Amino acid sequence: xxxTRRIPTLVSRPRRSFSKPFQRHNSSVAEPPPAGGxxxxxxxxxxxxxxxxxxxxxxxxxxNDEQAESTTVRETRKMNVYQAVRDALSIALTKDDNAVVFGxxxxxxxxxxxxxxxxxxxxxERVFNTPLTEQGIAGFAIGMALMGHTPIAEIQFADYIxxxxxxxVNEAAKIRYRSGGQYNVGxxxxxxxxxxxxxxxxxxxxxxxxxxxxxxxxKVVIPRSPIQVKGLLLSAIRDPNPVIFMEPKILYxxxxxxxxxxxxxxxxxxxxxxxxGSDLTLLTWGTPVYHCETALHMLNDPPPALAPHIPESLRKxxxxxxxxRSILPWDAAAITESVNCTxxxxxxxxAGMTAGVGAEIAAEVQKRCFLRLSAPVKRIxxxxxxxxxxxxxxxxxxxxxxxxxxxxTLAY
Amino acid sequence: xxxRPFASRGIRRSIHLGTLPNxxxxxxxxxxxxxxxxxxxxxxxTFRVLDGVGRPVEGAQIPEIDEPFARxxxxxxxxxxxxxTVLYQVQRQGKTSFHMTSHGEEATIIGSAAxxxxxxxxxxxxxxxxxxxxxxxxxxxVMNQCFGNQEDTSGxxxxxxxxxxxxxxxxxxxxxPLATQIPHAAGVGYALRRSDRRSRNIAACFFGExxxxxxxxxxxxxxxxxxxxxxxxxxxxxxxxxxxxxxxxYYGDGIASRGPGYGxxxxxxxxxxxxxxxxxxxxARKRTLEQGRAVLVEAMSYRVGHHSTSxxxxxxxxxxxxxxxxxxxxxxxxxxxxxxxxxxxxxxEEEELKARLKADVMKALKRAESLPRCxxxxxxxxxxxxxxxxxxxxxxxELTGLLKKYGDSWEPWRTELGRFKNKGQDLTSV
Numbered sequence: 001x002x003x004t005r006r007i008p009t010l011v012s013r014p015r016r017s018f019s020k021p022f023q024r025h026n027s028s029v030a031e032p033p034p035a036g037g038x039x040x041x042x043x044x045x046x047x048x049x050x051x052x053x054x055x056x057x058x059x060x061x062x063x064n065d066e067q068a069e070s071t072t073v074r075e076t077r078k079m080n081v082y083q084a085v086r087d088a089l090s091i092a093l094t095k096d097d098n099a100v101v102f103g104x105x106x107x108x109x110x111x112x113x114x115x116x117x118x119x120x121x122x123x124x125e126r127v128f129n130t131p132l133t134e135q136g137i138a139g140f141a142i143g144m145a146l147m148g149h150t151p152i153a154e155i156q157f158a159d160y161i162x163x164x165x166x167x168x169v170n171e172a173a174k175i176r177y178r179s180g181g182q183y184n185v186g187x188x189x190x191x192x193x194x195x196x197x198x199x200x201x202x203x204x205x206x207x208x209x210x211x212x213x214x215x216x217x218x219k220v221v222i223p224r225s226p227i228q229v230k231g232l233l234l235s236a237i238r239d240p241n242p243v244i245f246m247e248p249k250i251l252y253x254x255x256x257x258x259x260x261x262x263x264x265x266x267x268x269x270x271x272x273x274x275x276x277g278s279d280l281t282l283l284t285w286g287t288p289v290y291h292c293e294t295a296l297h298m299l300n301d302p303p304p305a306l307a308p309h310i311p312e313s314l315r316k317x318x319x320x321x322x323x324x325r326s327i328l329p330w331d332a333a334a335i336t337e338s339v340n341c342t343x344x345x346x347x348x349x350x351a352g353m354t355a356g357v358g359a360e361i362a363a364e365v366q367k368r369c370f371l372r373l374s375a376p377v378k379r380i381x382x383x384x385x386x387x388x389x390x391x392x393x394x395x396x397x398x399x400x401x402x403x404x405x406x407x408x409t410l411a412y
Numbered sequence: 413x414x415x416r417p418f419a420s421r422g423i424r425r426s427i428h429l430g431t432l433p434n435x436x437x438x439x440x441x442x443x444x445x446x447x448x449x450x451x452x453x454x455x456x457x458t459f460r461v462l463d464g465v466g467r468p469v470e471g472a473q474i475p476e477i478d479e480p481f482a483r484x485x486x487x488x489x490x491x492x493x494x495x496x497t498v499l500y501q502v503q504r505q506g507k508t509s510f511h512m513t514s515h516g517e518e519a520t521i522i523g524s525a526a527x528x529x530x531x532x533x534x535x536x537x538x539x540x541x542x543x544x545x546x547x548x549x550x551x552x553x554v555m556n557q558c559f560g561n562q563e564d565t566s567g568x569x570x571x572x573x574x575x576x577x578x579x580x581x582x583x584x585x586x587x588x589p590l591a592t593q594i595p596h597a598a599g600v601g602y603a604l605r606r607s608d609r610r611s612r613n614i615a616a617c618f619f620g621e622x623x624x625x626x627x628x629x630x631x632x633x634x635x636x637x638x639x640x641x642x643x644x645x646x647x648x649x650x651x652x653x654x655x656x657x658x659x660x661x662y663y664g665d666g667i668a669s670r671g672p673g674y675g676x677x678x679x680x681x682x683x684x685x686x687x688x689x690x691x692x693x694x695x696a697r698k699r700t701l702e703q704g705r706a707v708l709v710e711a712m713s714y715r716v717g718h719h720s721t722s723x724x725x726x727x728x729x730x731x732x733x734x735x736x737x738x739x740x741x742x743x744x745x746x747x748x749x750x751x752x753x754x755x756x757x758x759x760x761e762e763e764e765l766k767a768r769l770k771a772d773v774m775k776a777l778k779r780a781e782s783l784p785r786c787x788x789x790x791x792x793x794x795x796x797x798x799x800x801x802x803x804x805x806x807x808x809x810e811l812t813g814l815l816k817k818y819g820d821s822w823e824p825w826r827t828e829l830g831r832f833k834n835k836g837q838d839l840t841s842v
Contacts (some may be wrong), residue, residue, distance in 0.1 A: 107656075108655045131662065132590060163627060200572070202588065203588035204572070335804070354803055383804075384803050386805060388791055390569035391790070396790065400818055403818070404818070
């Protein structure tokens with residue numbers, strides 16, 4: 001044992017005390033609270049940027065046009081997630097003649113409406129239905145990308161990406177390496193709807209991002225909101241690597257923001273801190289971002305039913321909420337920096353625990369932050385069973401499970 | 413064995429033009445391409461027995477059926493849409509999460525079921541509820557699966573509605589991923605042939621023309637033809653894979669044209685003519701068993717309903733197109749007219765049947781919606797057989813701890829627990 005080796009690097013931010021409460025109040029004095037309490041849902045989430053001003057201040061936003069850097073002339077429009085996907089695809093098709101969009105049922109708009117009107121606008125030669133073959137779709141897209149084109153392919157559900165696994169893991173991920181850098185499929189983007197909706201059962205609820213973690217050469221991205229979708233999807237399309245872009249399907253209609261109408265990108269490989277805090281790092285991606293937001297409210301201002309389980313002393317804890325966004329490669333620097341500051345890490349994902357993405361992050365964080373950790377890294381995940389239809393509410397980690405994990409980790 | 417005639421012909425020609433080392437392909441000196449599998453280079457014909465108004469077509473041989481059999485066929489052809497209509501509405505009312513109807517494909521599904529032996533192993537896609545009905549899977553069992561209640565014998569409420577399964581009825585549990593059952597069927601057929609007790613049975617595999625685009629289709633037909641195994645493949649070509657019309661699904665002559673590519677006996681049949689389906693599938697089954705090798709049937713039909721309750725097909729096809737098809741080529745009406753012409757059916761019986769089926773379905777519906785789900789602990793069972801791994805044990809204990817803590821006090825959880833048999837106490841009271 002060499003104790004000197006275990007001294008952590010200096011943290012860049014000071015630890016903050018428990019004294020500043022998490023500033024958000026939803027309870028109304030005038031009327032009795034509803035059974036579940038006044039808690040945020042996706043529809044009224046404060047994380048969603050519903051004004052032009054907040055939209056244009058999106059962290060890391062980079063305009064991709066000739067106009068001045070100033071944001072004062074920029075316009076925004078109200079969009080949900082499927083409209084933001086469509087907007088990004090439309091920009092990609094407009095600006096890049098080599099871009100094509102294809103997949104099962106996409107010509108009439110797609111089963112989630114993400115490609116509405118694109119076939120009419122850009123023609124069936126650039127926006128087209130494919131026969132029902134995921135391995136074919138991925139392989140075809142790889143072929144186009146090998147020729148320097150920009151295929152943007154859709155796999156109808158992430159649950160159905162497995163026939164394409166060979167093409168993605170053995171081909172897309174490895175082509176640059178095996179050809180000594182002479183060939184690549186950087187133009188390739190695979191979009192696919194992911195995660196649960198509450199009634200999908202085994203094959204419409206899965207979160208298969210973890211299966212791609214070992215496929216170096218691929219990038220995996222999961223956005224949380226319309227602004228993020230548009231910026232990250234345009235980055236994914238233009239990134240010089242093949243990217244699997246997983247869209248949380250429950251957010252297609254429910255998450256609404258003011259989205260800048262111009263062409264912009266958001267950085268891949270970078271996590272985003274949504275709420276700053278100094279006592280615990282809460283890390284997640286996709287749909288559970290909103291369950292985490294609810295859990296923060298429960299911790300700070302618990303509804304009467306939960307109050308007995310949430311010690312007064314922990315209610316002012318400052319939780320740092322981070323959206324990982326890029327799953328592969330993931331932003332180890334940002335997570336390390338945060339955990340070195342807070343000393344506690346809770347990871348939330350919908351996929352099962354064993355070999356989920358949380359396992360990789362937990363292993364790396366305990367190596368990098370070992371002496372700074374005040375509690376074991378906690379994973380709040382789906383169970384190691386398939387996603388069972390009638391049991392789904394007790395399978396998917398919800399806000400109560402998250403707040404319980406926060407209390408356990410804070411009190412450790 | 414049955415390739416010998418071709419082989420000898422090939423050898424005879426090669427006397428002049430040489431031979432290939434690994435093929436009996438006759439050598440020719442003229443360059444000629446082909447893209448048809450029919451001798452005349454045309455489209456594969458469709459076998460039909462009854463015309464659109466239930467009259468035998470000229471030269472057709474009516475398959476042997478007696479009146480009781482015909483009545484049973486018709487009752488099942490009516491039960492299927494009766495269930496579908498109710499289950500569709502029930503989903504629309506939010507009582508179940510999903511449904512897929514068989515509207516327009518009643519003759520294909522019931523006719524195939526009737527031509528198989530009751531203990532032939534069936535591997536379906538998801539639109540084959542009619543096979544189970546034919547085999548005596550009760551209306552209650554259908555409802556219980558669709559409601560995912562404690563009497564869902566198909567899968568303990570774990571799968572979406574219409575994902576039936578019943579070993580007793582030799583019907584393998586439905587999986588949502590498309591075409592995965594096709595290679596399974598090849599293996600099932602091989603296993604049947606290897607078991608003395610089951611060697612008179614075949615595997616019968618259903619799939620749509622869309623699923624036939626998946627790699628698993630090619631794998632399944634390749635294996636069942638090459639290994640070989642007694643597997644009957646029944647392609648339901650209903651014209652649509654969700655929104656994608658069959659014209660965008662394949663460029664060749666449907667699914668049937670692929671059969672000869674695997675060297676297997678193949679037939680295309682009018683899927684809206686229940687007697688033609690019975691005749692074709694009976695003969696196909698016979699050949700499958702005799703040859704011990706794959707046989708392919710392509711049943712041509714039209715998906716009158718939407719793909720599922722998650723789909724509105726009028727976003728991609730004309731309402732009038734669907735209405736026209738329903739009116740002009742209704743498989744149920746076609747068979748009813750034939751029954752009437754035989755003196756086996758009349759308007760009074762029609763009314764009585766419809767009323768009885770509706771009453772049966774409504775009774776099963778009322779019962780199914782009143783039953784709770786299985787015990788919550790079933791979330792963790794059946795992942796493994798034998799010793800349960802530590803992670804499953806620990807995760808069950810973790811949920812149990814959470815339920816003890818919040819199950820009573822947190823209203824959303826209390827309400828949800830109330831939907832399970834014993835309200836979660838199978839976990840919390842241990």
